[in-house]
Amino acid sequence: MIDLELNLPLTRFTLEVRTRLEGQAVAILGPSGSGKTSLLESLAGLRRGARGRIAIDDQVLLDSRRDVCLPPEERRLGYVPQDSLLFPHLTVAQNVRFGSRAVGGGEKLFDEAVAILEVEPLLPRYPATLSGGERQRVAIARAIATRPRLLLLDEPLAAVDVAHRDRILPYLLRVRSGMRIPFLYVTHNFGEAEALASEAILLRAGKIMAQGIPAEVLHPLSLAAADPAASFENVFEGRLEPISASPGSARLRLAGGGSLVVPLLHGAATGQAVYGIAPEDILLSAAPLARVSARNVFAGEVESVEHSTPDVLVRVRAANASWRALLTPEATLDLGLAPGEPVWIAVKTQAFRRLR
């Protein structure tokens, strides 16, 4: 549980956050320049000038009325900045060990962090030789090797190209469930927020615009206030079942009752799995689809049409799930899409990417 009562003057506005966060994983959403990074830096104690009170569980980190301000080294928060900030003069192993030794954790914490983030093959290398995704993994490993009370992740996927994104999300899910370290997660991606977080807050110009479970915060009204450049990855969780006729794909049985046909690159078609699909990869039709090659064809209903981005974000209810599709304004007009109208969705099996 995080108690926040923070006041920090920034150049264009004052960050004023007053809330209590209960979730194990909290997503912080909002447009760029809304104070997300400043909030994380104030929590980590890296930014001077913050006033108010910060407490995590019963540990007070800051209480300006009582002149309490713990230095960063006593806060025990694992901060992973957007640009990783690995120590360039140290190898990956030395980077990860940097903190674990300081907190007296020794090799056990080091080994655990290396195993969870799968950075073993990178250990002898220097940060300059790593890709963006690898750097992020090392930065997360370095942070969790200190056994922090709380992980602060600043858009850990932003610096990473799309191909690497697929690979980092599962690690974060593993940190969340495997190590049970709660985290605060700044993101632009609403799909990710839904997949990772149990609670979300929406920041704008330093103020909290909305707070609650991700699905509520991601309500169209809140979204309109949020970042126009946000991405809206669709994320589905369910149980895999084999399809005897095609070994390269599997059926993903969703909790809501629907099912999807998804690719199966390796492993058996059993157990829980999470798949994602980009909103621009979803095909919408205003008329029933027949004899199409796509294996995922569903009849649905338009929930909302939002013109908040250069493209139009259309939310559709189909297969007992909520879908977000990005269309051009022209296509939206052509199809006559409006809330309550029937619509048909088509998605190719191969368009889904396995996230976990």
Added chain:
Amino acid sequence: MTTEDFSILLLTLRVAAISTICILPLGIAMAWLLARRKFPGRGLLETALSLPLVLPPTAVGLLLLELLRRTGPIGRVLDAAGIEVLFTWKAVAIATAVMSFPLLVRPARVAFEEVDPRLPALARSLGVSRLAAFTRVTLPLAWRGLAAGILLAFSRALGEFGATIIVAGNIPGRTQTLALAVFHRTQMGQDSAALRLVGLIVVVAFAAVWTTEWIQRRHWRMRNQS
């Protein structure tokens, strides 16, 4: 090379090394302060620090002489403690230290400025103290600039002449460094003996610069290799 040449070289190296080592802690602290902190009088301090660079060395020497003479503000204290400084190798070390101080501080300051201040901050968030963040992150990252500053200061100390001759004189075997000896020998018409010393100092300077470059290059290669 005669034994006299050799002892002149030894004295020069010893004094230059001592003076460089002595200015290191203060020089690094000053460079860090100027790079990282804003405080009243910062501009004034910066200007004062650069004075030995722009003043004639003999003028600096004379000021030092005034400070260090028995009746001077510092000399009085030293005298009371029974420490003799003027016209000894200690005076040589003090003169070279003062003259080379700005040459250490300037590159060191730039080196500190080039280190992302978020790196030591992040180090602290990983649980290490402020001092450890400095010695384990800031210092190694600023190392190239620091090495350049140390080399510059050391080279300046090797060749210092004007301030030295005023506070330490030119006493063979006691305060006569290479630069002073070269001057002395040319004055005496012993040009070939002076040239021998010049040859020596060229070898020493070349070795110092080359070693520093080599260390830096090696460090750089290592860091950028997979």
